Amino acid sequence: MNAARLLQRIALFLVLSLTLAIPARAQVADSDLSPLVDALAPGNFKDREAAIGVLVSTEDPRVVPILEILLEGELYFDDATGKVVFTSAPSGKGTISDPLTGDELPTVTEDGLDKVKVNNGLRRVIRTAIGQMTLLSEDAGVRRFAAQSILRDADPAQLELLDSAIAAEADTGIRQTMEQARAVIMLKTPDASVADKTAAVPVVQAIGGRDALNVLTTALASAPAELQPTIQTAINGLARDRAVWDVAQNIWFGISLGSVLLLAAIGLAITFGVMGVINMAHGEMVMLGAYTTFVVQEIIRQNYPGLFDWSLAIALPLAFLVTGLIGIAIERGIIRFLYGRPLETLLATWGLSLIIQQAVQRIFTANIREVGNPTWMSGSFELGGLAITWNRFYIVIFAIIVFLSLLTVLKYTAIGLHMRAVTQNRRMASAMGIRTPLVDAMTFGLGSGVAGLAGVALSQIGNVSPNLGQGYIIDSFMVVVFGGVGNLWGTLVGALTLGIANKFIEPYAGAVLGKIIILVLIILFIQRRPRGLFALKGRSIEA
């Protein structure tokens, strides 16, 4: 065991003892405990055993790491003062610290340190002592931690202790962990009886996951012939579980990718549905949204560091406003003059996208910018056999919220009603008194604003650079073409289908080939349904 790991353990135990509210009577003052620790140094093994007994009787959790260090034979004492110390490097070059408080002590001369010696008999005593203090501790948190660490290490020497702990344990959760640890130990011990091992197999299988699979696979190699079928069945069962979880994981990745595609494509789908124009600068709106987040975070970092966790909440409305206004400006300034010429609109917006990209590159340079995750978005959690990162999780939630709010806007507001009317039949809507130019401008602003929101979300899962939008634009087109226009559900289904299909093909074909396959499939799909999955039905010949 190296010094770093020891230190880690000490820190862990210290934290544990502080946070888990150790009963007050177990806490002994440093000044009282210190001489007891120092008592480990002098005398023979017999004296040392007695000293350990005294230490255990204090029931102070800080004793545990010291005993562990002692067990590894890496506890030292100062020749001159007789003080027991912990050193980061035994040669005398490293720092020396008090094992109790962790305080650094003045360095002693070389050879001034001697090892506190231990023999096999003493090791057994120490192990039992540690077990008593942890597995049999009165504090449930300490017991749980001890059970988990035994499950991880699965040291056969601790079997006896574990048995007594299981007998004494009242908490079912902790007992289960202990029994699992016992089962793993059983399978690892060569001389355990076949009956014990057979009983252990289902327990280990119940642990699940890769670790259990490893334990069983190792056990299979050394198992007696009559036990092998049992273990093999358990392994197959676990492998099947694993496969199921892998599928679930792929579905999750697919949903995650799909929600990103949905965010990027939904604005495009709205503008395309209402106005029949493809906005090639849509990707740049996403990029501008991401840069808005970057700027907001920079300002917060410099001026109000305390608000950092709120940066996204501030960036969202700002990004929506910025990109929405730019969208309206584009519509009023350029696209308005190109109505009835969808292909020319495509070219003009492509030109705009080049200009916006280059402008952003001039202002922010071409360097990749990193946008920070707020604390509540970093890290990950496990759900069964799934590892889910928080940022992906929140983006899926965010995509759902955006989708539902757009649905609401389209369904229950006046502007939404007008937008749907114009989508279905522009001339009839106009004849009914709907101001189609206003609807167009609003639609374009809304579509661009949603793209800005997508940019805020995308800044959380990747780096921000001037060509951020380019990476998403073709995929978003594919979603729109696949899902059809005029119906947001089409976009949702399209995005999720493409996302999940992508993630399922990827393991077999690789990322690049997977993408190619998807593109080819879409091109073939278009043959069957030239207007996408959810095509708007109408009577016009040229939709």
Add this chain to the structure above:
Amino acid sequence: MITQALFRALDKRAIWIILILLVVAVAVPASNLLLPTGHPLRLPNYVVPLFGKYLTFAMLALALDLVWGYCGILSLGHGAFFAIGGYAMGMYLMRQIGTRGVYANPTLPDFMVFLNWKELPWYWQGMDNFWIAMVAVVVVPGLLAFVFGFLAFRSRVTGVYLSIITQAMTYALLLAFFRNDMGFGGNNGLTDFKDILGQSISAPGTRAALFAASAVALAFAVFACSMTVNSKLGKVMVAVRDAESRTRFIGYRVEYVKLFAFVVSAVIAGIAGALYVPQVGIINPSEFDPANSIEVVIWTAVGGRGTIIGPIIGGILVNVGKSYFTGAFPEYWLFALGALFVVTTLFLPKGIVGLIGQYRAATTKREQHDRGDPTPRQVEAGVDPQPNPAE
């Protein structure tokens, strides 16, 4: 009699373009090869392949014009046909390197040796023969266009949808050619060419010959396009562009007309690509970049679509501008290109050629006005102008 028929099919302008191109095909190489260094009319060596490159770009723009300007199909994937033609030529040139490569393998190109391949993939077989390679230059883009077009036009994918899936096609090819497993050199592409038809590829004579070949090929493309658009089939193409459904109801098989235009256009683009590669000395997957294909559209638009001369002017002008800008103000080239897209679509819907036409029309109108003629009826701007499938 055949000549007569030909001359009838070609309009006068096309004949002029062909003549000018043929003169250029002789004059530029002659100026470079025959005149002594330092002569004021002598074109320096580097200029010849540069101009040759512009001519191949003009040819690509012309190919796009045939489908977009005359048939109303906006392809955002024409760069793919260009690149495939280029790769076919590149494969031939790679096979000519032989033992002069880094690994000195007589049959395998360097990148295959590097990837530990033991033998040539089937599609590289025979590519060391120039004529087989030339057949591939014509057939492969044509075949791709045929299959893609057949599927797309049969199911009546039109307008923006078609543009998007052509873009998806070139994007898929871009990704595919980036893969080493495809056997086309991965992202490095094909390069380090040594010679073509036994002549060193960097010799001034070869370069002059390639230039002449480009000019002649462009002249031939002008001839073919002009023939096509002036024929009865060409009229149907224009009809499809202006009113697809009406043409269909009259009884024409619109999808076959479109397919014909698309395949011819792809073949022209492929030939342009094949001439481009030996003059620039490299072909790599970035030629498949969707952005490149969109750039071709703007060449055509700037020059004036729906004309034969327009895309040639546009292709050459924009690329000369690009060479100048990327050299003098590299920071501003994308601004200029972006502005070109916006300005052209907003103010020059018919391009430079159309500008001349507009000027003429304005002059005529003024004359009419001076004579007191009633002004021609203006089309009223309605709330919803009838969408024109051509645009």
